[in-house]
Amino acid sequence: MGSRRDAEALVDALGASGAALRPGGEEDAVGGCVPRIVAVPPDPGAAAALMAAAARHRLVTVARGHGTKPVWGGVPERCDVLIDTGRLNGVDHATGDLVVRVGAGTPMAELEAELAKAGQRLSVDAVVAGSTVGGVVATGLSGPLRLLHGPVRDLVIGMTTVLADGATASSGGRVVKNVAGYDLGKLHTGALGTLGLITSVTFRLHPVPPARRFVRVSVEPGDSAAVCDAARALRASQLVPSAIELDWPVDGPPELQVLVEGAESGVGRRAAAAAALLGGRAGVGTEPPEGWGELPGAPDDLLLKLAYPLTGLPEALDVLRSAAADAGVGVAVRGSAGTGIMYAALPRSAAAEEAAVDAVSRLRAAPGDGRASFPDAARAPRPRHPHLPGARDEIPGLALMRAVKDRFDPHHLLSPGRIAGGV
Amino acid sequence: MPEPVRALIPRLRAICGDDGVITDTAQRRTYESDALTYHAAVPGVVVLPTGTEQVAAVVRLCAEHGVPFVPRGAGTGLSAGALPRDDGVLVTTSRMRRIHEIDIDNACAVVEPGVANLDITRAAAPHGYYYAPDPSSQQVCSVGGNVAENSGGAHCLKYGFTANHVLGLEVVTPGGEVVRLGGKAPEAPGYDLIGAFVGSEGTLGIATEITVRLTRAPERVSTVLAAFATTDAGGAAVSAIIAAGVLPSAVEMMDALSIEAAEQAVACGYPKGAGAVLIVELDGPASDVEAYAAVVERLCREAGAFEIRAADDPDERARIWKGRKSAFAAVGRISPAYIVQDGVVPRTALPDVLRRIAELSARSGIRVANVFHAGDGNLHPLVLFDDAEPGAAERAAEVSGAILDLCIEHGGSITGEHGVGVDKACHMPAMFGPSDLDAFDRLRRAFDPQGIANPEKLLPTPRLCGERPAVRKGEHPLVAEGAGDVF
Ligand SMILES: Cc1cc2nc3c(=O)[nH]c(=O)nc-3n(C[C@H](O)[C@H](O)[C@H](O)COP(=O)(O)OP(=O)(O)OC[C@H]3O[C@@H](n4cnc5c(N)ncnc54)[C@H](O)[C@@H]3O)c2cc1C
Numbered sequence: 001m002g003s004r005r006d007a008e009a010l011v012d013a014l015g016a017s018g019a020a021l022r023p024g025g026e027e028d029a030v031g032g033c034v035p036r037i038v039a040v041p042p043d044p045g046a047a048a049a050l051m052a053a054a055a056r057h058r059l060v061t062v063a064r065g066h067g068t069k070p071v072w073g074g075v076p077e078r079c080d081v082l083i084d085t086g087r088l089n090g091v092d093h094a095t096g097d098l099v100v101r102v103g104a105g106t107p108m109a110e111l112e113a114e115l116a117k118a119g120q121r122l123s124v125d126a127v128v129a130g131s132t133v134g135g136v137v138a139t140g141l142s143g144p145l146r147l148l149h150g151p152v153r154d155l156v157i158g159m160t161t162v163l164a165d166g167a168t169a170s171s172g173g174r175v176v177k178n179v180a181g182y183d184l185g186k187l188h189t190g191a192l193g194t195l196g197l198i199t200s201v202t203f204r205l206h207p208v209p210p211a212r213r214f215v216r217v218s219v220e221p222g223d224s225a226a227v228c229d230a231a232r233a234l235r236a237s238q239l240v241p242s243a244i245e246l247d248w249p250v251d252g253p254p255e256l257q258v259l260v261e262g263a264e265s266g267v268g269r270r271a272a273a274a275a276a277l278l279g280g281r282a283g284v285g286t287e288p289p290e291g292w293g294e295l296p297g298a299p300d301d302l303l304l305k306l307a308y309p310l311t312g313l314p315e316a317l318d319v320l321r322s323a324a325a326d327a328g329v330g331v332a333v334r335g336s337a338g339t340g341i342m343y344a345a346l347p348r349s350a351a352a353e354e355a356a357v358d359a360v361s362r363l364r365a366a367p368g369d370g371r372a373s374f375p376d377a378a379r380a381p382r383p384r385h386p387h388l389p390g391a392r393d394e395i396p397g398l399a400l401m402r403a404v405k406d407r408f409d410p411h412h413l414l415s416p417g418r419i420a421g422g423v
Numbered sequence: 424m425p426e427p428v429r430a431l432i433p434r435l436r437a438i439c440g441d442d443g444v445i446t447d448t449a450q451r452r453t454y455e456s457d458a459l460t461y462h463a464a465v466p467g468v469v470v471l472p473t474g475t476e477q478v479a480a481v482v483r484l485c486a487e488h489g490v491p492f493v494p495r496g497a498g499t500g501l502s503a504g505a506l507p508r509d510d511g512v513l514v515t516t517s518r519m520r521r522i523h524e525i526d527i528d529n530a531c532a533v534v535e536p537g538v539a540n541l542d543i544t545r546a547a548a549p550h551g552y553y554y555a556p557d558p559s560s561q562q563v564c565s566v567g568g569n570v571a572e573n574s575g576g577a578h579c580l581k582y583g584f585t586a587n588h589v590l591g592l593e594v595v596t597p598g599g600e601v602v603r604l605g606g607k608a609p610e611a612p613g614y615d616l617i618g619a620f621v622g623s624e625g626t627l628g629i630a631t632e633i634t635v636r637l638t639r640a641p642e643r644v645s646t647v648l649a650a651f652a653t654t655d656a657g658g659a660a661v662s663a664i665i666a667a668g669v670l671p672s673a674v675e676m677m678d679a680l681s682i683e684a685a686e687q688a689v690a691c692g693y694p695k696g697a698g699a700v701l702i703v704e705l706d707g708p709a710s711d712v713e714a715y716a717a718v719v720e721r722l723c724r725e726a727g728a729f730e731i732r733a734a735d736d737p738d739e740r741a742r743i744w745k746g747r748k749s750a751f752a753a754v755g756r757i758s759p760a761y762i763v764q765d766g767v768v769p770r771t772a773l774p775d776v777l778r779r780i781a782e783l784s785a786r787s788g789i790r791v792a793n794v795f796h797a798g799d800g801n802l803h804p805l806v807l808f809d810d811a812e813p814g815a816a817e818r819a820a821e822v823s824g825a826i827l828d829l830c831i832e833h834g835g836s837i838t839g840e841h842g843v844g845v846d847k848a849c850h851m852p853a854m855f856g857p858s859d860l861d862a863f864d865r866l867r868r869a870f871d872p873q874g875i876a877n878p879e880k881l882l883p884t885p886r887l888c889g890e891r892p893a894v895r896k897g898e899h900p901l902v903a904e905g906a907g908d909v910f
C-alpha cells in the first residue's frame with residue numbers, strides 16, 4: 001500500500017516515460033487492490049514508454065478509463081501501476097467516410113456529441129454515464145442497439161494498442177472493408193485490458209435515423225415462455241426493430257419495449273404493426289422508457305448475466321425466477337430479449353446469494369449453449385465462486401486463451417487473473 | 424514426393440480410407456492452385472476427410488512429424504491462400520458438405536465447412552431467411568473458405584462480412600485438438616477467438632463445423648441504376664447519398680471500359696454513352712425502401728445522372744445486376760489476360776484515386792477497367808494485358824502494384840476481401856510496421872507454435888520477401904535487457 005518510499009522508487013523507475021505520476025490511494029482501488037502508483041500518460045508515446053519501463057521492472061499494470069467500477073470480469077490479482085487513460089483522448093472524425101478514430105480515454109458522451117453534429121452515431125449504447133471509449137471496448141459490453149448493429153466488436157475497424165512489453169501494435173485500419181492481417185481488434189475487444197492497453201480505436205459509424213418510436217407492451221400472461229415467444233415473433237417479423245428489450249420488475253408484469261427507427265414516413269406504421277403483433281395494449285412514444293439500456297435493480301444488488309440462444313432463454317429465466325421465489329427474494333430482470341443477453345438483479349442478502357449461486361450452478365449444469373455468470377466481481381456473491389462447479393476451468397477454448405495471453409503478455413503483467421478462467 | 428510426406432501415406436489411408444487419399448500425380452496436379460493460377464505447386468498428398476475426427480487425426484499426424492498442412496475449400500480463393508506445398512498435406516473439405524441444422528427459432532444454421540455458401544441460403548429460403556455474406560463466387564465457394572478469408576459480397580456495405588455472421592466454430596488446432604468456440608448463444612466467455620480465427624486464412628487451424636447467423640429476408644428490395652458521364656459524377660452521387668444518411672445495402676460502380684466489356688459479353692443494355700454506371704440497392708421495411716429510393720434518385724439526378732432506372736421485381740433487378748455480375752468474365756473477353764486488384768481506399772478518396780489510376784494507365788499504356796464496391800471504397804481494378812507480348816505481364820504487375828501503393832498512400836488497405844495469402848504477403852510491410860507484424864506473429868504462434876499450419880501465407884517471410892532487418896521475434900529488447908531489474 002502506497003508508502004512514500006515505495007512511490008519514490010516507482011517514480012524513479014517510471015518517471016522518464018513522461019507520464020504524470022502520483023501515489024495510489026483508496027479512491028484508486030481496483031476491487032480492493034490499491035495501486036502503488038497512478039500514472040497518467042499524456043500521449044500514446046508516453047503510454048508506450050511507461051509500459052516498457054513497467055515491464056522492465058516486472059510491475060503489474062491495470063488500465064482505467066473513467067473507473068465506472070472497474071471490476072467487470074474479475075479483480076486483478078495485483079496492481080502496481082494504474083494507468084489512467086484520461087489524456088489519451090481526441091476525436092478524428094472522417095465525416096464523409098462514416099469513420100471515426102478516437103483516443104481510448106475519450107468519454108463516450110464527448111464522442112457522441114461530436115458525431116451528432118454531423119448526423120452520425122456510433123451504434124453502441126454508452127450504458128454507464130462517464131464511460132470512456134477504451135472502457136467500453138475493453139469490456140465489450142453492449143446495450144439495446146446490439147440487436148440491429150451487432151456487438152461492439154462488429155463496429156471496430158482498427159485499433160492501436162500498447163502491448164505488455166511497450167511495443168505499439170496497430171491492426172485493421174481506417175477503411176470499413178479490410179482483410180489484411182489478423183483482426184486483433186476483435187481479440188482486444190472484451191479482453192478487459194489483459195492483452196494490451198488500448199490507446200485508440202477506429203469505428204465504423206451509422207447515420208442517425210431520422211425518426212424513432214418506442215413501443216411498450218405488457219405481456220400477459222407474465223411467464224417466461226410468453227415473453228420470449230413475443231420477442232421471437234418480433235424478430236421474425238418484417239419490422240426490423242433496432243432493439244427488443246425486456247423490463248421485468250420485481251413486482252409487476254414483464255414489459256417488452258421495442259425500438260423502431262427509420263424514415264419518418266414509415267416508423268408510425270411499423271410501430272403500430274409491432275403493437276398489433278404483440279396483441280397487448282401498447283403505448284407508442286418517441287422517448288425511451290425509464291431505465292432503457294440500464295442494468296436492473298439498485299447499484300449494490302447482486303448482478304447476474306444470462307447469455308442464451310433465444311430458445312434457451314425462457315428456461316434460464318424460469319430457473320432464475322424459481323430459485324429467487326424459493327428463497328423468498330425478488331428478482332428484477334432487464335436486457336435484450338431480441339439477442340438473448342439479459343441481466344438480473346437481486347437485493348443483496350444471504351438468501352439472495354444462496355439463490356443466485358443455486359441458479360447459476362443449475363444453469364451451468366444444464367446442457368446447451370447458454371451461459372449464466374456474475375459479470376461484475378463487486379456485485380457477485382461473496383466469496384465469489386466457492387459453490388460454482390468448475391468456474392475456472394470449464395470454458396471452451398481456455399487452453400488457447402492461455403496460449404494467447406502467454407504470447408502477448410509472457411510475464412502476466414496486464415491485469416492478471418481478470419478474464420474468465422483466471423487468465 | 425518428399426520422403427517425410429511419403430512416409431505418412433499408409434497412416435493417412437488408415438485415417439481417411441483409400442478413396443480419401445490422393446497420391447496419383449495427375450490427380451494431385453488438379454489441386455495445384457486456387458483461382459489465382461499464377462501461383463502453383465503440386466501438393467505432396469491430398470486428403471479428403473469426411474468428418475472432424477479424420478481432420479483431427481490427419482493434423483495430429485502432421486504435428487507429430489512436423490509436416491506442414493494446407494486447408495482447402497473449393498479453391499476459388501484469389502490470393503493463393505490454398506496454394507499447396509510439395510512437402511505437405513493438402514486437407515480438402517469437399518467431402519464435408521452436410522448441413523447439420525437449419526434452426527429458424529434461433530436464426531442460425533450449423534454446417535460443415537465444405538458446404539457451398541449459396542446452399543445455406545437455399546436451405547433457409549423456404550423459411551424466409553438467408554445467409555447474408557454473398558461473395559460473387561457463392562455458388563461454389565465453401566463456407567470454410569469464407570470463414571478463412573472473412574469474405575464479403577456486394578451487400579456487405581449494410582450487412583457486414585463473414586466475421587459478423589459467425590456465431591460458433593469447431594476448430595481443429597494446428598496441434599490436432601478439437602476446440603469449440605462459441606455456439607448458438609450470443610456470446611461466450613473469455614477472449615473472442617472466433618474474431619481472431621475468422622480471416623486467418625487457414626493459418627490458425629481448420630474449421631470443421633460452423634454456426635452461422637441467418638438473416639430475415641427483407642420485405643422490399645429496390646435497385647436503382649443511374650448513368651453518368653464520368654466516374655467523378657458517379658462518385659459525387661455516392662458521397663451525396665451517404666451524406667444524406669441513407670444506408671444502401673449495396674453501391675456498385677463500373678467505368679466506361681468495364682461497361683463496354685459487359686455490353687459485348689452479355690448485352691446488359693446499360694444506357695448508351697455512359698462513362699460510369701452506379702447501381703444502388705436498398706432493402707428493408709417497404710416504407711423505408713420507398714422513402715430512401717426517392718432520395719437516391721433525386722441525389723443521382725442532382726449529381727448529373729442522365730438516365731435512371733428503378734427495379735422492384737426480381738427479374739428487373741437481375742437485368743440490372745447482369746452487367747455488374749458478368750464484368751470480370753466480360754473483361755476476359757476484351758483482353759487476353761488481366762490482373763484483378765483488391766485495394767481499398769476511404770470512400771472520399773475515390774475520385775482522386777480513380778484519377779490517379781487513369782494517369783497511371785495513360786503513362787504505362789496498360790488499360791485498366793474499374794469495377795468496384797463504391798460504397799465501401801473497395802476497388803477491383805482489372806489491369807489488362809496481352810500475355811503473348813513480351814514484358815507486358817511485368818508492366819501490368821507494376822501498374823497493379825502502383826495501384827496498391829496508391830491505396831496505402833490514401834490510408835486504405837491492400838486487400839478488402841480476397842486476402843493476403845502468398846500473393847500479398849510481401850506487401851504487408853507497406854501497410855504494417857514491424858511491431859504490428861510481430862503482434863500478428865504472436866497470435867499465430869499461440870495457435871501454431873510449430874509453424875505447420877499453412878506456412879508462408881499471410882505474413883511476410885524472408886524466403887518469400889527477402890530479409891527484412893526490422894522484423895524481430897521474441898521478447899522485446901527492453902524487457903530482455905532489464906530482466907534482472909525487478910522490484
Ligand atoms: C447494460 C449495462 C449496464 C452496465 N452498468 C454498469 C454499472 O452500473 N456500473 C458499472 O460499473 N459498469 C456497468 N456496466 C459496464 C460498463 O459499461 C463498463 O464497465 C464501462 O463502460 C467501462 O468504462 P470506463 O471508462 O469507466 O472503464 P473502467 O471502468 O475504467 O474500466 C473497465 C475495464 O476496462 C479496462 N480498460 C479501460 N480502459 C482501457 C484501455 N484503454 N485499454 C485496455 N483496457 C482498458 C479496465 O482495465 C477495466 O478492466 C454496464 C454494462 C452494460 C452492458
Ligand SMILES: Cc1cc2nc3c(=O)[nH]c(=O)nc-3n(C[C@H](O)[C@H](O)[C@H](O)COP(=O)(O)OP(=O)(O)OC[C@H]3O[C@@H](n4cnc5c(N)ncnc54)[C@H](O)[C@@H]3O)c2cc1C
Nearest residue numbers: 496497498499500504558559565567568571575625630840
Ligand atoms: C469469380 C470469383 C468471384 C469472387 N468474388 C468474391 C467476392 O465477391 N467476395 C469475396 O470476398 N471473395 C470473392 N472471391 C474469392 C473467393 O471466392 C473467396 O475468398 C472464398 O471465400 C474462398 O472460398 P474457397 O472455399 O474457394 O476457399 P479456398 O480457395 O479453397 O481457400 C481459401 C483459404 O481458406 C483456407 N481454408 C479453406 N477452408 C478452410 C477451413 N475449413 N478451415 C480453415 N481454413 C480454410 C485455405 O487454406 C485458404 O487460405 C471470388 C473468387 C472468384 C473466383
